[in-house]
Amino acid sequence: MTRASTRKPGEATGDDQAAVPRRLLEHATKLFAKKGFDRTSVQEIVEAAGVTKGAMYHYFGSKDDLLYEIYARVLREQTRQLESVASSDAPLRERLAAAASDVVVSSIDNLDDNTIFLQSMHQLSPDKQKAVRAERRKYHERFRGLVEEGQRSGEFRTDKPADVVVDFYFGSVHHLGSWYRRSGSLTARQIGDHYADLLLDALRPPVG
Amino acid sequence: MTRASTRKPGEATGDDQAAVPRRLLEHATKLFAKKGFDRTSVQEIVEAAGVTKGAMYHYFGSKDDLLYEIYARVLREQTRQLESVASSDAPLRERLAAAASDVVVSSIDNLDDNTIFLQSMHQLSPDKQKAVRAERRKYHERFRGLVEEGQRSGEFRTDKPADVVVDFYFGSVHHLGSWYRRSGSLTARQIGDHYADLLLDALRPPVG
DNA sequence: GTCGGCATACCGACCGGTCGGTGTCCAAAG
DNA sequence: CTTTGGACACCGACCGGTCGGTATGCCGAC
Numbered sequence: 001m002t003r004a005s006t007r008k009p010g011e012a013t014g015d016d017q018a019a020v021p022r023r024l025l026e027h028a029t030k031l032f033a034k035k036g037f038d039r040t041s042v043q044e045i046v047e048a049a050g051v052t053k054g055a056m057y058h059y060f061g062s063k064d065d066l067l068y069e070i071y072a073r074v075l076r077e078q079t080r081q082l083e084s085v086a087s088s089d090a091p092l093r094e095r096l097a098a099a100a101s102d103v104v105v106s107s108i109d110n111l112d113d114n115t116i117f118l119q120s121m122h123q124l125s126p127d128k129q130k131a132v133r134a135e136r137r138k139y140h141e142r143f144r145g146l147v148e149e150g151q152r153s154g155e156f157r158t159d160k161p162a163d164v165v166v167d168f169y170f171g172s173v174h175h176l177g178s179w180y181r182r183s184g185s186l187t188a189r190q191i192g193d194h195y196a197d198l199l200l201d202a203l204r205p206p207v208g
Numbered sequence: 209m210t211r212a213s214t215r216k217p218g219e220a221t222g223d224d225q226a227a228v229p230r231r232l233l234e235h236a237t238k239l240f241a242k243k244g245f246d247r248t249s250v251q252e253i254v255e256a257a258g259v260t261k262g263a264m265y266h267y268f269g270s271k272d273d274l275l276y277e278i279y280a281r282v283l284r285e286q287t288r289q290l291e292s293v294a295s296s297d298a299p300l301r302e303r304l305a306a307a308a309s310d311v312v313v314s315s316i317d318n319l320d321d322n323t324i325f326l327q328s329m330h331q332l333s334p335d336k337q338k339a340v341r342a343e344r345r346k347y348h349e350r351f352r353g354l355v356e357e358g359q360r361s362g363e364f365r366t367d368k369p370a371d372v373v374v375d376f377y378f379g380s381v382h383h384l385g386s387w388y389r390r391s392g393s394l395t396a397r398q399i400g401d402h403y404a405d406l407l408l409d410a411l412r413p414p415v416g
Numbered sequence: 417g418t419c420g421g422c423a424t425a426c427c428g429a430c431c432g433g434t435c436g437g438t439g440t441c442c443a444a445a446g
Numbered sequence: 447c448t449t450t451g452g453a454c455a456c457c458g459a460c461c462g463g464t465c466g467g468t469a470t471g472c473c474g475a476c
Binding site: 020051052053054055058059 | 456
């Protein structure tokens with residue numbers, strides 16, 4: 001299945017040479033983001049990917065499965081990234097700022113996945129939805145751990161529950177897709193740094 | 209259309225007595241929020257509302273229309289509320305705090321509408337989608353005006369573009385529906401105040 | 417009698433998923 | 447070297463069912 005290639009030298013090159021499951025995932029992501037999960041027919045996906053329905057159902061159990069795989073890939077990647085940043089030996093504020101900024105950048109880099117997350121999660125079958133939520137929860141908890149660490153050390157204000165702060169921040173992040181346009185004047189990194197600044201400054205202990 | 213009632217004295221009372229369009233809107237809202245727009249059939253809506261398809265298509269041009277009316281109602285109400293708070297003669301910080309907190313409270317009070325907004329906006333026909341966006345834009349601009357006012361007066365930091373701050377904040381607000389549960393320990397007002405505090409404090413000029 | 421306010425029966429389009437079949441490659445048998 | 451068999455990757459016609467929308471008719475109020 002992961003065999004690199006069985007194609008002959010004379011075959012068409014370009015987009016065609018990618019493995020079929022890859023191509024399906026790729027085009028499905030684009031279509032789901034653009035038209036929504038329910039409005040995208042399996043027929044459209046396979047046509048975009050240049051294969052047939054038979055091929056798709058050979059690799060994926062259902063249309064649902066396709067969506068799930070997209071989620072799983074993104075979640076794995078984001079979790080990996082957060083873990084690597086959060087467990088470095090830099091000072092806490094730097095670690096949180098890096099994590100906050102990175103999640104913005106990666107959300108913008110993969111705007112499509114982000115959009116799908118927002119709009120189509122609830123259309124997964126209940127058990128798959130549960131799996132996704134569980135993974136997502138772990139991610140949030142790791143992030144929250146950073147906030148709580150700062151609260152214990154006195155660097156951050158303690159009059160706001162950490163989970164409220166985390167939900168506050170990830171609300172902003174998840175909604176990037178609804179307003180961010182690549183044609184805008186700010187780069188992903190700039191937005192990420194702005195967002196991280198806003199978060200960190202909101203966490204400063206009140207002057208009172 | 210807004211005729212109060214043509215029912216006879218002996219008819220069933222209770223939920224039935226509400227006008228038909230109202231009932232349709234009400235049940236459609238619940239169903240759309242619970243199952244998503246595409247997954248809710250017209251049949252389900254009319255059954256929940258206790259009428260038939262004929263009735264629905266008598267009052268609404270399409271299923272799309274139903275969704276649009278739901279949006280329009282919410283938008284009108286939120287815009288009205290913002291306008292009333294923003295144009296009072298209280299100090300700027302208080303006006304912004306009130307606006308920020310109020311939008312959270314009203315979003316929680318109408319969690320269903322909020323959820324629909326998030327998930328189903330892009331399923332409207334392009335022209336209706338444009339109308340909704342335009343209205344939404346006006347709302348954001350009014351809110352942004354408050355931020356800019358504070359930036360000009362020196363009360364707020366000027367190193368973050370006002371529109372980034374506004375998008376940041378409304379991201380958080382729009383996402384309330386994905387985590388807020390009425391069974392939680394915080395009231396809508398408490399969350400609203402927390403959110404408003406976070407926003408106001410994030411806007412404090414940096415200590416430099 | 418005609419008009420608003422529905423009810424009912426029905427239509428055509430489309431959708432996710434299935435299933436019998438086909439071409440290709442490789443490995444073991446002869 | 448040739449044959450055979452069968453695993454794998456894929457094809458595409460087809461099916462049952464659902465959906466948004468419509469056509470038509472009835473019925474009470476004016």
